Amino acid sequence: xxxYFNQLLADPTSFHNAPYDEAFKLTNDQISQLHxxxxxxxxxxxxxxxxxxxxxxxxxxxxxxxxxxxxxPLLFPHTVYKSYPISYLERSRFDRLTRWLGGLxxxxxxxxxxKDIETIDDWLDLLDAKTDLTVAHTSGTTGxxxxxxxxxxxxxxxxxxxxxxxxDWWGRNSGPDIPQNNMPIIIPGYRxxxxxxxxxxGIQVDLYAGGEDNTLFMYPDARFSADVASLGGRLRAAEARxxxxxxxxxxxxxxxxESLVELEKRRPEDVRxxxxxxxxxxxxxxxxxxxxxxxxxxxxxxxxxxGIKNIFGPGSVLLTGGGKKGKDLPDNxxxxxxxxxxxxxxxxxxxxxxxxxxxxxxxxxxxxxxxVIIPFLLDPTTGKPLPRxxxxxxxxxxLDLMPNTYWAxxxxxxxxxxxxxxxxxxxxxxxxxxxxxxxxxxxxxGGDDRIVCAGAPEAHDRALEFLAELSM
Numbered sequence: 001x002x003x004y005f006n007q008l009l010a011d012p013t014s015f016h017n018a019p020y021d022e023a024f025k026l027t028n029d030q031i032s033q034l035h036x037x038x039x040x041x042x043x044x045x046x047x048x049x050x051x052x053x054x055x056x057x058x059x060x061x062x063x064x065x066x067x068x069x070x071x072x073p074l075l076f077p078h079t080v081y082k083s084y085p086i087s088y089l090e091r092s093r094f095d096r097l098t099r100w101l102g103g104l105x106x107x108x109x110x111x112x113x114x115k116d117i118e119t120i121d122d123w124l125d126l127l128d129a130k131t132d133l134t135v136a137h138t139s140g141t142t143g144x145x146x147x148x149x150x151x152x153x154x155x156x157x158x159x160x161x162x163x164x165x166x167x168d169w170w171g172r173n174s175g176p177d178i179p180q181n182n183m184p185i186i187i188p189g190y191r192x193x194x195x196x197x198x199x200x201x202g203i204q205v206d207l208y209a210g211g212e213d214n215t216l217f218m219y220p221d222a223r224f225s226a227d228v229a230s231l232g233g234r235l236r237a238a239e240a241r242x243x244x245x246x247x248x249x250x251x252x253x254x255x256x257x258e259s260l261v262e263l264e265k266r267r268p269e270d271v272r273x274x275x276x277x278x279x280x281x282x283x284x285x286x287x288x289x290x291x292x293x294x295x296x297x298x299x300x301x302x303x304x305x306x307g308i309k310n311i312f313g314p315g316s317v318l319l320t321g322g323g324k325k326g327k328d329l330p331d332n333x334x335x336x337x338x339x340x341x342x343x344x345x346x347x348x349x350x351x352x353x354x355x356x357x358x359x360x361x362x363x364x365x366x367x368x369x370x371x372v373i374i375p376f377l378l379d380p381t382t383g384k385p386l387p388r389x390x391x392x393x394x395x396x397x398x399l400d401l402m403p404n405t406y407w408a409x410x411x412x413x414x415x416x417x418x419x420x421x422x423x424x425x426x427x428x429x430x431x432x433x434x435x436x437x438x439x440x441x442x443x444x445x446g447g448d449d450r451i452v453c454a455g456a457p458e459a460h461d462r463a464l465e466f467l468a469e470l471s472m
Contacts, residue, residue, distance in 0.1 A: 005030050008371065012038050012401035015372045016157040016356070020168035023370050024429035028421070031431050032068075035374045038401040040065045043074070046407055049106035052080070053407045059462055071409065072376055072385045075397045078354060078410045080104070081138075081146035085468060089143065089230055094123040100471035105149035105406045107132050120145070120226040124194045136196045137226050138353050143234030145226060148196070148354050149406050157402070158356050159203040166317055166347055169360055175345070176286075176317060182210035183288040183317070186278060188299045191217040193224030196353040197292070208288055216281065218274050271302055278311060286315035289341065292322035297333050300340035310342030321349040323438070350438060355400035355408050359434060362427040366419070367434040374399040375432055377418055378411060380441065388432075390419040395441065396434070415439045 004022045007014050012034070015023070026034075043065050047054050053074065057063070060073040081104070088097045094114035102109050109131045117123045120137070127133050134155050138146040150158075166175045176183065185208055190198055201217075209215050289312070291299070296318075303311065318341065330336070338344055348361040359367035369375050377386040377394035386394045396416045399409035416439075419425070420432040 005034075008034055009037060012041075012372045013157070013404055015370065015402060016161040017164055019172060020164050021172050024368060024431055026371055026430055028430065031371045034371050034401075035068055036065065038372065039068070039071050039374060039399060042399070042401055042404070042407075043071075045404065046106060050407055051103045052076075055462070068374065069385050071374060071399055072378070072383075072397070074407075075376065075399065075409045075411050076407065078146070078352070078412055080410070081148055081354065082144040083468065084144075084471065086144055086234075088471075089120065090234075092118045094118075094120075096471040097123065098127075098471075100468065101135070101147060101149055103471070105133065107149065107151060107405050109133065120230060121194070121223070124226060134199060135194065136199045136353060137194050137229070138196055139229050139233070143230045143232075145230050145233075146353070150199075150356075150403070151405055154356060154403060154405070155200055156203055156207075159200050159207055161356065162200075162319060162358070163208065165358065165360060166319065169347060175347075176315070178208045178288060178317070182208060182214060183286060184282050185209040185215045186282065186287050186289045186312075187216070188218045188274070188291050188295055190219045190222055190224040191215075192222065194226055195224050195229070198224055204290075216274070216278055218270060275303060275306065275308060279308070283311060284313055286313035286317075288317045288319075290319040293320055293333075293337070294322060294327050294329075296320060296337045296341075297327070297329055300337040303340045304336060309339050311340060312342050314343050315345070316341070316343040317345050317347065318343070319347045319349070321351060350434060352410070352412060354410050355398065356402040357400050362425060362429060362433075364425060364427045365436055366425050366427070367436070367438075368420075368425070368429050369398075369418075369432045369434065371431060372401045374401070374409075375418065376411075377416070380415070383411075388421045390422045391417065393417045396438075413441050415441055 002022075004018060005026060007018065043053075043057075047057060056074055056076075062070055062073060065071060084097055084100045087093065088100070094117040098109060098112050098114045109127065112126060112130050114123055114126060117126060124135055124137070127135050132151050132153070133149050134152045136148045136150060138148070160179070163177070163179050167173060167177045169175060185204055187201070191201060192198060205212055205215055289296075303309070338346075350359040350361070350367040351357075355373060357370045357373045359369050359373075361367050376397040377392055378384065378397055379386055380395045386392050393415065395411060396414045397409075397411040399407075402408070417435045418432055419435050420430070424430050425433050
């Protein structure tokens, strides 16, 4: 067995800085061994310290991981990370929200005094200052944000890992080693914030760019506010119910909403300044750009209207993903983005905010699942695991073995087709992969908030109720 394989077997977290191309040379037998031994290790380590995982294991009668399918009943619906009562946000009960979050991580946050905190942003800042966590939030259409308890060390590992992917994805040392040879960073978004997109910005600035002077953000001094994201969802939900949306919302939150409105009013001028500065400071230079496709298209569309194209050097790098995010884009939207940027060195991924691992797209258009993620396809009706056979379609789930302080085993709202179990991808990489397109399940099909889990579904409900009770 190779040193690489043995290293991952002993410590899956070592994957974050291991040569990335080696990950897709492993045999299926080696991958299976990594999966079963890694799952046993994570379950044994995390169960005693994560109360909701222990509760779920007892409810499902899982005392040990003997087969891969033993993991399936222990996968959380990804809604577990927003399973707190919405009243905690509406009534500023951040002391209770802290206790709820403590049930999802082995990191001790019991000493945090959040009883006088009034806003989500201030709560997240408090956790940053007083704990080892750097909690990330995702957006919520109803105002309930997901909170993922990743640690500061894990965020640095995430950014280091992205750099290794860029260096090795097309072959060992085939791409730029950005931490060793810094590149300017261009991000058409916010510099600050606790959303998953912003959480790694500070580390990227230091590790990739070598400092703030070598960066350009659309909003370099602004924060993407968790409160505004939550408030927007709550207002939309209230309006859908025919209610007056601002009733019961504190003035502090309304003031933050007004600040965002002011920012949007300035957007045309901010965009103009962003384009001018991008051309003046970095035009023709090789740069590192990262943003979701939908954001990139908005940027490119505006630039092409201004007659701006081929703005950056041909050795530039784009790390992206996310698809169209439901936006109505023209058929040639990708071509427009690339025409504007002026380079084709693209690293495209499929990922979730809860997992540290990224599924990168190969030259054949498939997303390759790294060996530290144990993938599952679940029947969308029963929640039962489907066979590990090529061409099977179902709801995607997985357990990421890299996080070692929270249980990164979850079920997504995505329908995917997988392959790679019976024969490798035509690109030559081994292991399972996802065959596009990736489709979001609609509400009528059991979408995000109606996920059916493996085992006894009511066991998951009782586990979530238990988690909420811990915070009372």
